[in-house]
Amino acid sequence: MANLSGLNTGVANPNPNKSFEVLPAPSDSVSSLSFSPKANYLVATSWDNQVRCWEILPGSSQPKASISHDFPVLCSTWKDDGTTVFSGGCDKLVKMWPLMSGGQPTQVAAHDAPIKEMAWIQQMNLLVTGSWDKTLRYWDTRQAQPVHTQQLPERCYALTVLYPLMVVGTADRHLIIYNLQSPQTEFKRITSPLKYQTRCLAAFPDQQGFLVGSIEGRVGVHHLDDSQQSKNFTFKCHREGNEIYSVNSLNFHPVHHTFATAGSDGAFNFWDKDSKQRLKAMARCPYPIPCSTFNNDGSIFAYAVCYDWSKGAENHNPATAKTYIYLHSPLESEVKGKPRIGTGGRK
Amino acid sequence: MGKKKKRPSKVWCYYCDREFDDEKILVQHQKAKHFKCHVCHKKLSTAGGMAIHVLQVHKETVTKVPNAKPDRESTDIEIFGMQGIPPEVLAAHYGEDEEASAKVAKVEVPPNIPVSGVVPGPLGVGFPPAPTYGAVPPVYNTALPMQPPSWPVPPRAQSWYPPQPPIPVPPAPRVLPPQPLFPIQNVTPLTSTAAPGLQSSFQVGPPGLPSSTPPSVSQPLFPITSTSNAPAQSSPFLASTLPATVASSSPTVYKGAADMNSISNTPATSGYPAQSNQGGAPYTNSHMYASGPNTGGPSIGPPPVISNKAPATQPATNEVYLVWDDEAMSMEERRMSLQKYQVHDETSQMNSIDAAIDRRISESRLAGRMAF
Numbered sequence: 204m205a206n207l208s209g210l211n212t213g214v215a216n217p218n219p220n221k222s223f224e225v226l227p228a229p230s231d232s233v234s235s236l237s238f239s240p241k242a243n244y245l246v247a248t249s250w251d252n253q254v255r256c257w258e259i260l261p262g263s264s265q266p267k268a269s270i271s272h273d274f275p276v277l278c279s280t281w282k283d284d285g286t287t288v289f290s291g292g293c294d295k296l297v298k299m300w301p302l303m304s305g306g307q308p309t310q311v312a313a314h315d316a317p318i319k320e321m322a323w324i325q326q327m328n329l330l331v332t333g334s335w336d337k338t339l340r341y342w343d344t345r346q347a348q349p350v351h352t353q354q355l356p357e358r359c360y361a362l363t364v365l366y367p368l369m370v371v372g373t374a375d376r377h378l379i380i381y382n383l384q385s386p387q388t389e390f391k392r393i394t395s396p397l398k399y400q401t402r403c404l405a406a407f408p409d410q411q412g413f414l415v416g417s418i419e420g421r422v423g424v425h426h427l428d429d430s431q432q433s434k435n436f437t438f439k440c441h442r443e444g445n446e447i448y449s450v451n452s453l454n455f456h457p458v459h460h461t462f463a464t465a466g467s468d469g470a471f472n473f474w475d476k477d478s479k480q481r482l483k484a485m486a487r488c489p490y491p492i493p494c495s496t497f498n499n500d501g502s503i504f505a506y507a508v509c510y511d512w513s514k515g516a517e518n519h520n521p522a523t524a525k526t527y528i529y530l531h532s533p534l535e536s537e538v539k540g541k542p543r544i545g546t547g548g549r550k
Numbered sequence: 551m552g553k554k555k556k557r558p559s560k561v562w563c564y565y566c567d568r569e570f571d572d573e574k575i576l577v578q579h580q581k582a583k584h585f586k587c588h589v590c591h592k593k594l595s596t597a598g599g600m601a602i603h604v605l606q607v608h609k610e611t612v613t614k615v616p617n618a619k620p621d622r623e624s625t626d627i628e629i630f631g632m633q634g635i636p637p638e639v640l641a642a643h644y645g646e647d648e649e650a651s652a653k654v655a656k657v658e659v660p661p662n663i664p665v666s667g668v669v670p671g672p673l674g675v676g677f678p679p680a681p682t683y684g685a686v687p688p689v690y691n692t693a694l695p696m697q698p699p700s701w702p703v704p705p706r707a708q709s710w711y712p713p714q715p716p717i718p719v720p721p722a723p724r725v726l727p728p729q730p731l732f733p734i735q736n737v738t739p740l741t742s743t744a745a746p747g748l749q750s751s752f753q754v755g756p757p758g759l760p761s762s763t764p765p766s767v768s769q770p771l772f773p774i775t776s777t778s779n780a781p782a783q784s785s786p787f788l789a790s791t792l793p794a795t796v797a798s799s800s801p802t803v804y805k806g807a808a809d810m811n812s813i814s815n816t817p818a819t820s821g822y823p824a825q826s827n828q829g830g831a832p833y834t835n836s837h838m839y840a841s842g843p844n845t846g847g848p849s850i851g852p853p854p855v856i857s858n859k860a861p862a863t864q865p866a867t868n869e870v871y872l873v874w875d876d877e878a879m880s881m882e883e884r885r886m887s888l889q890k891y892q893v894h895d896e897t898s899q900m901n902s903i904d905a906a907i908d909r910r911i912s913e914s915r916l917a918g919r920m921a922f
Binding site: 234250275277293317319335358360374399400402418419420442445446447448449467468511512513514515516 | 869870871872873874875876877878880881882883884885886888
């Protein structure tokens with residue numbers, strides 16, 4: 204059973220879902236994955252200070268290029284035209300890398316502490332970065348100074364942008380919602396509906412709300428409008444036996460608007476929030492999944508299997524730690540929404 | 551739930567006298583409440599270790615264990631879980647505890663006595679003595695509905711009854727299976743309560759209690775009924791929701807460790823004696839080792855073998871715990887503090903991270919290499 208094999212970490216099959224493995228894998232854990240919005244190019248940032256790019260072709264992956272930072276890279280994002288990649292991390296700066304044209308990376312942003320999250324806002328032509336220095340900064344890539352610096356109540360842990368909605372999750376469970384049409388003002392600041400540290404966020408494709416995941420194996424579905432508050436709910440996931448794992452990543456399918464969760468238990472699941480069902484539970488991998496993403500049309504789901512530090516430094520053995528990046532082609536049954544089951548919905 | 555009796559009473563915390571069903575939860579409680587550095591929130595493994603950490607890292611002296619009762623505040627006594635408790639304190643606690651539990655046990659007895667004379671009537675099905683009590687199976691049926699209001703109590707009641715101990719012998723192999731089988735077994739035992747044989751009773755036992763609650767599941771979770779049609783897919787999901795469901799209806803039973811998790815399931819004593827064996831060894835290991843790991847850097851060679859969270863020694867109890875439980879810091883921050891410093895102590899303060907990075911940058915600049 205997948206459960207039992209998952210208990211023997213390290214010895215078990217690292218690829219129980221028979222996903223396509225992207226090679227060569229980074230030498231240390233992967234911190235973020237992002238696909239180009241225009242083509243199947245995958246970028247992975249890693250704790251080994253590298254940012255790598257692969258071209259994903261049917262049945263194969265070609266490493267294309269890579270750049271390096273001086274410290275672990277934590278986040279990455281593509282520009283909307285699919286030509287440029289931004290990456291940032293513990294070196295407290297962001298590099299803009301016009302890789303499709305073969306250009307060299309240049310620094311475009313800086314913070315006072317490691318940069319945890321970033322996103323490209325096409326409609327504003329700005330890059331927004333969130334850092335552990337408790338600020339959100341907006342950057343026009345041609346200027347060295349930020350266009351705007353927004354104070355956050357605490358260190359930025361999670362970010363999701365879908366113009367004009369932006370939600371920032373910080374330490375101490377703050378969730379700050381911005382309307383990017385007036386980014387200087389917080390649209391709303393709430394405390395996370397989950398009782399534990401915020402880990403990841405994802406905005407609904409229709410911008411009516413967002414998903415929030417925490418370290419306590421739980422995802423909250425939250426609507427922005429007060430009139431829709433009754434549709435809010437939370438559900439538990441990524442729990443095995445009496446262990447509760449963190450939900451590390453939330454990603455909406457670009458076409459079907461169902462979503463995937465990936466957790467420290469090494470599993471990823473597909474869910475439909477409208478019918479409140481789990482569409483598919485994938486087999487557990489022996490290592491946690493720290494990050495995942497869909498490609499632009501939802502035909503590829505990329506996920507990394509490597510240690511995410513969820514059990515502290517004690518469980519990390521650099522000599523034997525493995526890192527994998529897998530690509531899963533979701534079947535329609537796994538990501539297509541299903542009608543609500545049961546009469547009148549479950550109550 | 552489990553047929554074997556737990557320790558003489560549940561485990562309890564020396565510092566604050568709170569009780570827990572499971573030593574692992576007790577250890578986590580101690581780490582979070584008593585062995586936590588008040589400056590950087592680092593959780594140590596003993597009071598002494600915490601005092602040393604605060605002294606060495608923050609240059610402060612700690613004389614009292616935080617959140618401890620007035621006469622239990624000394625940092626000199628080396629307590630880890632249930633180990634290290636002075637015998638007189640131990641005896642005093644159990645002296646009180648036995649009275650309380652005995653009362654509880656007696657409360658459970660009356661409903662069953664008229665029929666079988668043995669309290670664990672509901673769980674007596676399948677016990678070796680069971681066949682001698684022909685009336686037991688019907689008791690089980692009728693007792694089931696009675697259980698939900700008082701289900702947290704029966705496990706305590708069970709633990710006082712001799713028939714229990716013989717049962718625990720086989721559970722060692724049984725420790726693992728019940729977990730994934732939970733949801734599947736739930737459906738059948740309800741209907742076949744008089745199932746003969748030890749095996750089925752085990753599966754009946756543990757889910758016997760939670761199984762009475764599914765009807766009351768009204769949490770806005772993804773539908774359990776639907777998942778019962780696809781047990782393979784949903785079993786892990788179900789296994790985790792059931793204990794949570796059960797616990798949510800009896801939060802008061804699970805005293806303490808509230809800071810750790812809001813979900814707990816007290817009645818599941820399945821695998822308990824086996825767990826105590828398992829729990830003892832790794833705790834000892836991690837104890838001796840633990841004065842290092844929280845404070846140690848990557849110089850620690852064989853960390854994967856011993857885990858502070860002890861998830862590898864998976865006892866089949868339903869007490870749940872967070873794999874990442876540090877609310878004050880994210881995984882990346884913790885990792886970052888380690889990677890960069892290789893220092894003996896991990897701290898999560900950003901200014902420390904910044905300072906160290908700045909130092910590196912200035913060092914490399916001095917060496918003639920530009921960092922950026």
